[in-house]
Amino acid sequence: MDLKATNRDIGTATVVDISGRITLGEGSAALRGLVRQLLDHGRKQIVLNLADVSYIDSSGIGELVSSFTAVKKEGGELKLLNLTKKVHDLLLITKLFTVFDVHSDEQKAVSSFGP
Amino acid sequence: MRGLTQRIEVTLETLLESVDLAEDITLRVASAAGFDEEQGYRIGMSVREAVINAYTYGNLQDRRRRIFVVFELLPAHMVIHVRDQGAGFRLQDVPDPLAEENLLKTSGRGLFLIRAFMDELNVTIPQSGGAEVIMTKRYPASSSASRSGGSTEA
Numbered sequence: 001m002d003l004k005a006t007n008r009d010i011g012t013a014t015v016v017d018i019s020g021r022i023t024l025g026e027g028s029a030a031l032r033g034l035v036r037q038l039l040d041h042g043r044k045q046i047v048l049n050l051a052d053v054s055y056i057d058s059s060g061i062g063e064l065v066s067s068f069t070a071v072k073k074e075g076g077e078l079k080l081l082n083l084t085k086k087v088h089d090l091l092l093i094t095k096l097f098t099v100f101d102v103h104s105d106e107q108k109a110v111s112s113f114g115p
Numbered sequence: 116m117r118g119l120t121q122r123i124e125v126t127l128e129t130l131l132e133s134v135d136l137a138e139d140i141t142l143r144v145a146s147a148a149g150f151d152e153e154q155g156y157r158i159g160m161s162v163r164e165a166v167i168n169a170y171t172y173g174n175l176q177d178r179r180r181r182i183f184v185v186f187e188l189l190p191a192h193m194v195i196h197v198r199d200q201g202a203g204f205r206l207q208d209v210p211d212p213l214a215e216e217n218l219l220k221t222s223g224r225g226l227f228l229i230r231a232f233m234d235e236l237n238v239t240i241p242q243s244g245g246a247e248v249i250m251t252k253r254y255p256a257s258s259s260a261s262r263s264g265g266s267t268e269a
Binding site: 058095 | 134160163164212213218219221222227228231
């Protein structure tokens with residue numbers, strides 16, 4: 001299944017509900033375009049809800065890292081929400097769990113952004 | 116079944132679609148070989164990453180080149196070869212993606228994931244050229260016993 005995404009603005013934060021696969025090609029490109037679009041619209045507090053992301057490969061991991069650094073460069077923050085076990089394990093073995101701010105509660109994720 | 120080796124050879128075009136195709140084929144072979152869904156996922160991901168490397172860095176997305184995938188079903192383990200037609204590389208030259216300076220790089224994790232998911236990983240440069248990624252996965256205990264005609268004790 002290709003990647004699909006829906007945005008929800010909650011105050012100054014934007015929660016992006018993503019479903020499908022983040023893999024080499026369209027999936028990774030779609031995520032890149034999505035984050036770029038949010039930044040262009042001044043949305044810099046971003047929560048990626050990955051609850052329905054069934055699969056991520058190394059390109060998808062790379063795209064998450066790229067998104068993280070792109071948002072940070074613009075003075076914003078990107079957080080991850082509701083990782084599946086597979087994605088959780090991938091971030092753990094690649095040591096990226098220490099890089100990303102990962103949440104399992106949407107409200108807490110949204111309220112964790114600085115002023 | 117003891118000593119019987121099955122060999123499956125697949126030749127892929129250097130296309131983005133070949134990445135998904137290689138993974139799909141691998142999932143079927145792994146399932147037929149007795150691996151469960153979780154192990155199949157890991158083996159499938161490993162082949163996917165090896166084919167991504169071949170597509171991107173080996174064959175440089177040149178459609179005239181080919182990617183060769185071979186599955187060898189041996190009595191105790193499965194060996195998978197992924198060979199490209201590029202310049203080749205040495206495993207020891209690949210940067211460690213867990214090193215502090217590489218942690219935020221957007222690429223370079225494929226071989227690391229293969230190493231994490233498979234029992235053995237080697238890279239050779241065959242006489243025919245290119246890089247050949249060789250991955251080994253042992254069968255689950257019950258499957259291995261059945262393939263070798265042995266039995267397990269309670």
